[in-house]
Amino acid sequence: MLGVCRRYIKDIHLSEDVMITGFVKIFSNLKNFSFQGSFEGWIRRIITNECISFLRSEKQLFYTEETYYSEEIHDEINQQFSVEEIQKLIDSLPDGYRVVFNLYVIEGYKHSEIAQMLGISEGTSKSQLSHARKLLKKQITLLNN
Numbered sequence: 531m532l533g534v535c536r537r538y539i540k541d542i543h544l545s546e547d548v549m550i551t552g553f554v555k556i557f558s559n560l561k562n563f564s565f566q567g568s569f570e571g572w573i574r575r576i577i578t579n580e581c582i583s584f585l586r587s588e589k590q591l592f593y594t595e596e597t598y599y600s601e602e603i604h605d606e607i608n609q610q611f612s613v614e615e616i617q618k619l620i621d622s623l624p625d626g627y628r629v630v631f632n633l634y635v636i637e638g639y640k641h642s643e644i645a646q647m648l649g650i651s652e653g654t655s656k657s658q659l660s661h662a663r664k665l666l667k668k669q670i671t672l673l674n675n
Contacts, residue, residue: 531577537632538581540621552580578637582647585625619669627662634659 531552535545556576563572620628633639633647634655641655648655 531573534574534577535581537617537620537636538578538585538629544584548580548584549577551584552577555580574637578633579647582629585629619666622669623662623665627658627665630655630658631662631666 532545532549535549535552536542539545539548556573559576563569620631623631629648630644633644634641639647641652641659644650644655645652650658
């Protein structure tokens with residue numbers, strides 16, 4: 531779960547603190563787990579929500595409402611870069627972009643779910659994802675040259 535926290539919070543010490551807070555929440559709410567889905571998914575969702583709450587409390591999430599432009603990052607990235615290199619590129623994104631990118635691409639949430647979790651519109655979620663992908667593509671292009 532520390533890996534989940536690190537995707538959202540750059541500072542390792544803060545990531546650890548948020549993870550611990552998340553586990554306290556998990557243990558105090560074990561009785562609420564309904565066994566309808568996977569236990570790991572339930573834990574991951576609590577940890578993810580805790581990371582988002584932390585970023586909100588630190589006022590590190592900023593969203594802009596812009597038009598969504600679909601742009602894909604090519605699959606070749608996985609062949610050209612190690613997981614660590616890709617994670618560093620993702621970590622370099624502005625916080626708002628990084629959070630939406632992680633939720634959509636890494637965690638597999640839908641834009642409607644992301645919008646609800648973050649208190650933003652679906653359009654903003656799509657826009658943030660588009661901008662994150664553009665920035666990543668630009669960084670990858672620079673690294674390849």
